[in-house]
Amino acid sequence: MRLAFKHIVLATGLAVLAGCVSAPTQGPVRETVASPAFTEAHQLAQVDARGNAARIEALLASLDDAALSRHTAALAANDPLYPFAGRAMLRRGLQPPHAFDRGWNFDGRQAAAADGYRPPNKVAILLPLSGSLSGAAKPVRDGFLAGYYAETRQRPTITFYDSASGVNGAYQKAVSEGADYVVGPLDREQVSALFTQANLPVPVLALNRGSRGAPAGSVSFSLAPEDEGIAAAEYLLGQGAKNVLVLTGPDDTLRRTSAAFRERLQARGGVVVDQISLSSNADALPAQLTAAAAKGEVDAVYFAARGDHTASAIPAINSQPALANARRVGASQIASGIDSAAEIALLDGVVFPRESLGNRQLSGMPGNPGALTPTAAGAAGRLFAFGYDAWLITAYLEYLATSPQKPVPGATGGLQLDGFGNVLITPTWSVMRSGVAMPLGGR
Incomplete structure (x- = not known):
């Protein structure tokens, strides 16, 4: 019925x-x-x-x-x-006509500065400072502090709470101690548990996406692989590339990235000519590429793979006339897993998303934070940038909520807020040139 x-x-x-x-x-x-x-x-x-x-x-x-x-x-x-x-x-990089209606309330904050800076008064930061996720929490913590201490205007007081033993208890303690804004938790299951409370007395900036959407007034911020796949599809479509060969790596994160890429490309009228796993027998790759090229025109190759797997596939791709001149776009992991200069050289011409640290100057954020602290070195640099941007969202939330047309320049990319309380990241694109990641377009 x-x-x-x-x-x-x-x-x-x-x-x-x-x-x-x-x-x-x-x-x-x-x-x-x-x-x-x-x-x-x-x-x-x-x-x-x-x-x-x-x-x-x-x-x-x-x-x-x-x-x-x-x-x-x-x-x-x-x-x-x-x-x-x-x-x-x-x-798609377009500007929505007006702000999203999510019941925001910023009355308790100080007056906004000309640039939109309007932080809370007392911030509680819920991170797993002990236990199995503490290794991921430390670069996030240090990135947040880098942004916090770089701000010379009035700042909120901040208090860290260890969420490893339970997020609800940590949240309740923070609220009882006067926090008017909560940042965290980091664990996906803890975000889901917190967001089951539809009427949170203090709004939250969750550092992951849970199984439930953010309640009114709260926000989710995440380095979701699905978002990266969607951004890559939109980038290629914007370049006029609609027929794409997808090469995927073996781990779950990359599979999620490639699945989101495929879904978005096809929904927008593009075609995945073929999808090949780079975790299978490398000797079979040339024949697989020949078969893929025979299926139709290929405008671009998308590498949802690490750098070492991508580099191993490049010679076989270059030997295919139908693929040699196709655009090449990779996932952010393309900068990882490379052990030699020869491998790096093979990646020349590949466009990929990376942190904005080398492309724009951000207050308090050195171009190479890994040289200053081990918590920002190597792959942890992305989590450090993520923590830095968590501070920006905390301080500029009203601006993000009321001006969706104007991204906040962050360390992970341009930050915007959608109508479901999710922070969307517009990646900063780079291209490999002579073994060095350079800002795309020379910016």
């Missing part, structure tokens, strides 16, 4: 919306001729936005930039479709 009712509502809504899309709330809204995909997405959001999320995202992905921008401009901030449409725009 419930299912039948949904179909009746959907059919009625589609008939009403066949000619236009209009928002039911928040004042006058422009009407515009709607595409069938946007019309369907709008009605699905009205019926059950959460349950229909996957279909809504697929429908919005099928729109070109002009149609997505035009239709999104016709929605009010509290329309149930606006968070989806606004996020789709952000991921």
